[in-house]
Amino acid sequence: MRGWRSLAPLLMPFTLGAAVPVAPLALPEIDFVRVDKSDRTLALYAGGRLVHVIEHIQLGGQPVGAKRFEGDQRTPEGLYEIDWANPDSSYYLSLHISYPDAADVAYAEERGRSAGGMIMIHGQPNVLAVGRVPGDWTDGCIAVSDEEMDALWQSVPDGTPIEIVP
Numbered sequence: 001m002r003g004w005r006s007l008a009p010l011l012m013p014f015t016l017g018a019a020v021p022v023a024p025l026a027l028p029e030i031d032f033v034r035v036d037k038s039d040r041t042l043a044l045y046a047g048g049r050l051v052h053v054i055e056h057i058q059l060g061g062q063p064v065g066a067k068r069f070e071g072d073q074r075t076p077e078g079l080y081e082i083d084w085a086n087p088d089s090s091y092y093l094s095l096h097i098s099y100p101d102a103a104d105v106a107y108a109e110e111r112g113r114s115a116g117g118m119i120m121i122h123g124q125p126n127v128l129a130v131g132r133v134p135g136d137w138t139d140g141c142i143a144v145s146d147e148e149m150d151a152l153w154q155s156v157p158d159g160t161p162i163e164i165v166p
Helices: 102-110 146-155
Strands: 032-036 041-046 049-055 078-086 094-097 120-122 160-165
Touching: 120 146
Parallel strands: 032 160
Antiparallel strands: 032 041, 041 049, 078 094, 078 160, 094 120
16 A cells, blocks of 8 residues: 555635535555446456446547557557556656556567557646646556546555456
8 A cells, every 4th residue: 555645735626716625535455457448437346346436537649449559649458467656757646557568569579669668547747737638648548537546546556457448
């Protein structure tokens, strides 16, 4: 489990000039993550039971099809794992996905290309003060809101399997 960062100012959206407190999303320790690219959902499981679904995830700028090459702006498809965390990301926190695996590397190398890498689940760009970038905008990563990223940061340990389906 990772340490909590105090985000009180970010958890207080403003409505008609009045502060409305938002309770942080509290999750149990997650042992499996399933991303459905076509539904734009990230499902979280604990003990074999679905415990939460994050909707409206954002993907690579070319979201249809599996990632094959560096720069194709596609999000990978397959079974990987969350293998490390980056608190100093250019985006609000990030969890690394173990793409590419040996098969991904072999596919790209057979075609004289690089499979790419550094695929993450992350929040919004650090330069964005509030809100979300619209649409699919990553280079192949999976983006969620900063508040959702806080919950993932707290509940998804290194070594957690992640399945990404079309």
